Amino acid sequence: MSGRLDGRVAIVTGAAGGIGGGAARRFADEGALLALSDINGPAVEAVAQEVRDKGGRAIAVRCDIAVPEQIEAVVDATVQEYGTVDILANIAQGGLDEHHLLEDATPEEGLTAYQTGPLQSMIFMQKCLPYMKERRYGRVINTASGAAVSPRPGFATYAMAKGAVMALTRVASQEWGQYGITTNTFLPVGRSDAFDLTEQGRAAAAQIETHSPLRRFGTPYDDVAPLLVFLASEEAGYINGQAIGADGGITFIA
Template sequence: MKPAELFDLSGKVAIITGGANGIGKGCSKMLAAFGASVVVADLKLEAAEATAEEIRKEGGKALALACNVTKDEELVALVDKTLAEYGQINILVNNVGGGGAGRESPATLTVEQFARTFELNVFSNWRLAQLCAPHMENAGYGSIINMSSMSSINKSPAISAYASSKAAINHMTANLAFDYGPAGIRVNAVGPGAVRTDALASVLTPEIEASMLAHTPLKRLGEAEDIAGAVLYFAAPISRWVSGQTLFVNGGGVQTLD
């Protein structure tokens, strides 16, 4: 394989959930920059369209679609609309997720909130992989990238629902690699450390940042592009014999809120 082909996504179609902002936006723009036709799926259509327009202005191909990943009919519609527009699916980035990191005290967290975190972070990923896999097999190229987190291996207070859901992502990824491998589909996960996003900004203080960096060999917090680079690696042909792995992207260290 020629060097220029190792990261070439020309002719490939990628779905990125939660693709309008933060890490998702970074992934959408990164994959488009390397030639993929990108479907920016997001709960907020206006935000998705803004990101898609940025990509188109930069010479890329992008389609914005509204999608609530906790509603099965919208996941089915996302796949159907992608196929109607582009005719195939090759890459799925299950980026969407959420939880009350640092705010999940078992004294106040309800069973419904705990279940909702798994519905958003785990169940939607599994279902969308199930929906996309047959089309990846038909296309002869498939890469599923799930978004994990350093919280999946860290231990901290008030984060039991989110952290356990991300730990489930790691193990689910490793097992789905066996299920989909015979079809030529690779399944991997990326586990970000602390990344400068709007979500982190809501809790970040100079004191918290200093504490995080004290245990981070590369003395800065992550940027969305840092995570998108790992997603690109898993999406591209260069990782064609890599599956079932979780790659932690964390500046070499640990960043927690406590």
């Protein structure tokens, strides 16, 4: 590894596994000081311990992203441990265990997708802003999905939430760029346990493996996380307000 994130303080949400876990491990290998959060407390602590066992620095904070007070606690714990926040990788998303056709989608399902998608991203961003603004440096990376730009039947509320994340990101890029903060969205497709939660997810995984232009399903650490490292690094200081895919070419982003 090149040490592209040496000394940078990074919050990674959804870090217990999947894309978040891959990002946490890759950030650690690049020298970042980590604050890892996830609703699965024991699992995210295990990732943090793995980082520490390899000589890195990481704390784990259990967080239900549907609860604003717990989001604030993650940021507070990060600042208490490291003094600031340089990087926010918003990867967590709830409401992944139920997907319905639009005609069958419920208000509760929509509210869960919204609350655990764009709303929690906004709150994390707001809580991190004062520290990034003070240092005139920040990297915010929000997570959307190809479902927002090339939607599939059965993912109405999920696609709605991810589209809102992209809109939120673009607004922040216009408001916060003056402070040296870049805000971008990445759209990953990587093999994770989330695909196994629903029938639609399993079907989507099978379709990806069959139809990927690269004829393979990328992994979080090797194929998706390198893009996150780049967007979190100083090298990406002129990339702002963009939506960038790491999906093997499955989704075309206008």
